[in-house]
Amino acid sequence: MKPCIGVLISGSGTNLAALIDAFSGDDAKAAIGVVISNRADAYGLQRAVAAGIPAVHISNAKKSRVDFDRELIATLQAHGVEWVALAGFMRILSPVFLEAFTGRVINIHPSLLPSFPGLDAQEQAFKAGVKITGATVHFVDAGLDTGRIIAQGAVPRFEADTIEALRARILAMEHELFPMVMAAAVSGRLSVEAGCVAIDGAAQALAWQPDKP
Numbered sequence: 413m414k415p416c417i418g419v420l421i422s423g424s425g426t427n428l429a430a431l432i433d434a435f436s437g438d439d440a441k442a443a444i445g446v447v448i449s450n451r452a453d454a455y456g457l458q459r460a461v462a463a464g465i466p467a468v469h470i471s472n473a474k475k476s477r478v479d480f481d482r483e484l485i486a487t488l489q490a491h492g493v494e495w496v497a498l499a500g501f502m503r504i505l506s507p508v509f510l511e512a513f514t515g516r517v518i519n520i521h522p523s524l525l526p527s528f529p530g531l532d533a534q535e536q537a538f539k540a541g542v543k544i545t546g547a548t549v550h551f552v553d554a555g556l557d558t559g560r561i562i563a564q565g566a567v568p569r570f571e572a573d574t575i576e577a578l579r580a581r582i583l584a585m586e587h588e589l590f591p592m593v594m595a596a597a598v599s600g601r602l603s604v605e606a607g608c609v610a611i612d613g614a615a616q617a618l619a620w621q622p623d624k625p
């Protein structure tokens with residue numbers, strides 16, 4: 413049996429689409445067992461259905477954080493999930509959730525953490541006038557984008573950039589980085605060396621390619 417990934421989303425799900433591409437087919441290192449959204453109208457749910465993956469809406473409205481997280485846990489476990497990928501999931505997870513999947517919850521964030529955590533990271537970076545920004549994949553802890561960094565991808569911010577152009581460049585990097593890290597995670601290729609997460613024993617950073625958006 414392949415390792416089973418559950419993906420949590422709240423929106424469009426372009427990162428979900430990249431994960432579906434990477435984890436479909438017989439040669440894939442893992443399978444996506446379920447996609448869960450806290451928003452009924454998240455387009456990512458439709459992407460999951462189109463790919464033949466169970467798609468579940470679990471509302472967080474009028475529920476305590478822990479009750480919501482318990483529903484998430486039950487649904488993920490019912491689908492045999494071992495690894496959880498947060499792909500644009502706009503909720504902070506409680507310790508109850510993190511204990512259910514200790515060391516197996518991974519998030520993608522659109523900045524080079526620890527710079528620009530939280531909402532609108534791309535706009536924060538744009539407004540700060542940074543020359544290089546990017547995306548970070550990290551383990552999730554109880555804080556806001558504070559978990560241990562696994563890998564990063566850097567992209568330039570060009571002088572003529574609009575915020576939309578910069579967002580698109582970061583997103584293209586996210587789509588490379590996230591499947592790469594999830595494949596390494598489920599295959600047991602992550603380790604911690606001198607306080608840093610390594611993939612296959614080495615620090616991983618992707619560099620922007622000029623032929624990308």
Ligand code: GRF
Nearest residue numbers: 424425426427500520521522
């Ligand atoms: C991405 O920028 C991701 O880094 C952030 O939320 C966004 C989700 O985008 N956590 P999408 O739904 O995958 O297109």
